[in-house]
Amino acid sequence: MIQTVIFDMDGVIVDTEPVHHFAYYQHFNELNIEVSDEMYRSFTGNSTRNIFQKLKVQFDLQEDVEDLILRKRHLFNEAFDLKEDLYLIEGVEELIKDLHANGIQLIVASSASNVTINRVFTRFNLHQYFTHIVSGEDFPKSKPHPAIFEHAASLSIAPKENCIVIEDSTNGIQAAVSAGIFCVGYDSFHSKDQDLSKANIIIRNFNELNFEKVRDLN
Template identity: 35%
Template structure:
């Protein structure tokens, strides 16, 4: 292992169910109602890609970018209002990797401002060499684009990277990028198929960096 890459939603902060609730509220304004089962297939995808699907499906008179901005504004307000905490064990894992001299990055489908907001809110920004957003890439997870670009920017071969993911789309992206993937079975991320992951953990504290 020469680099460790974190997904954010559902890995660093428990926001997957919150994202779903906010997106549902935005779509409901156009009388579009989405079930939990439908939402599971979108977990880990960039919000603009998700909104694009609904804009095309229902011919909505909105831009995906504006809908995504509305979603992220609501999300940030919620995080501050409820003083959300990092997922248990994630900060000690980051600190241990830092002590071991392992370069780290966040590679998330969230917008760049939200990634920085969360990292700053949890006071973990200085630990990371790179905060990478998939919003501006041609293809969202499950495409491997974000992980390949992250490895390139870190100047580390994909095969030397370890990824921590909580979604089926994220694990597919990491494995198709040629990386070692730890699947975090976060119950709040829904019933995600993490079978592509190299190992699956139920708690972040189960990750032993000396074995990676």
């Protein structure tokens, strides 16, 4: 019986990707580097730190990684505050409330920074439903490395066999699989170019899940 659901955030709870894309490319222009769409897509599920570590090597950037992170974060926060058309993914709020009301523990494990996760959770009043926030910035390696989900599972009220992960990215699903946790792949418009084939099950809308269905998974 499932007792804990571990949610990814970007693309699963909220689509902040357009804001990240805008902020990153503003920053790339400032740095005078050309990042192809293909390279950018390969970063899906990586933390900002890991992305800039890779870019620093790729483009021989002289700037310190921490300074790069702070500048991108500033650009993101600026854009986030100005963007009015930012919504939760369709159906996810209803699922979160249903699971919480029925005693399922909810944890978020996202590659986003703690600042960004808390910004999103405050905007949409989500803190009340989640017992823990786990940020990828606290781990040296990003998804597909399993560390973030292994840690999230260690915070669960139950063994990892009684946990599931909901993910929408190739890297995130691989991280869940490597951590040995049942994975629900969320296949949406925002998941294009992502390989969800390693997920245990795939859904296309959150109305396919509710407390009873989640409880009996795996």
